Amino acid sequence: MTASPEGWRKASYSSRETACVEIGRTHDGAAVRDTKDRAAGYFTTTEQQWATFINAVKNNHFD
Template identity: 65%
Template structure:
């Protein structure tokens, strides 16, 4: 995967929030970082891992 993510963005539903994450593009996947602490770094997921995560969110598999 690329070491330099690009195209960072927040979810459209969280634009007015400060406690959220941003997602960036990397080759064959996604990078995720904390909006409040961008200098802390990020983690990456492969395209398959990211798709599985997004599908789980859409299926409401995470409870809080």
Template identity: 55%
Template sequence: MTLLQSPVGWRKSSRSSQETNCVEVGRVIGGAAVRDTKDRAGGHLTANSAQWHYFVRAIKTGRFDR
């Protein structure tokens, strides 16, 4: 799936409100986009809905915990 739409509605986690090392998530048709808050003009990564769903599930279940 190709996601060529420009992301809208960028937001970052409320848990990182005072942090500078964060990412923001934006909406695109059929998925989500992620960008670095320190380099907003540097581009973004996109994921389709299924990829985003599995990524969020992995975070919530602690798969990336150290």
């Protein structure tokens, strides 16, 4: 069993928003959860999956 995600954070840009996601660190990647319903759980990604996603965001692949 893997350890629970640690260091949950949301973007400082969304500090006043309530409909956000939070990112937590895992041993080999990241975890993502909804700030409106933290009890619903989270999904995890590997380090490579997370890096690929972040790269796609930075390169406007979702615009």
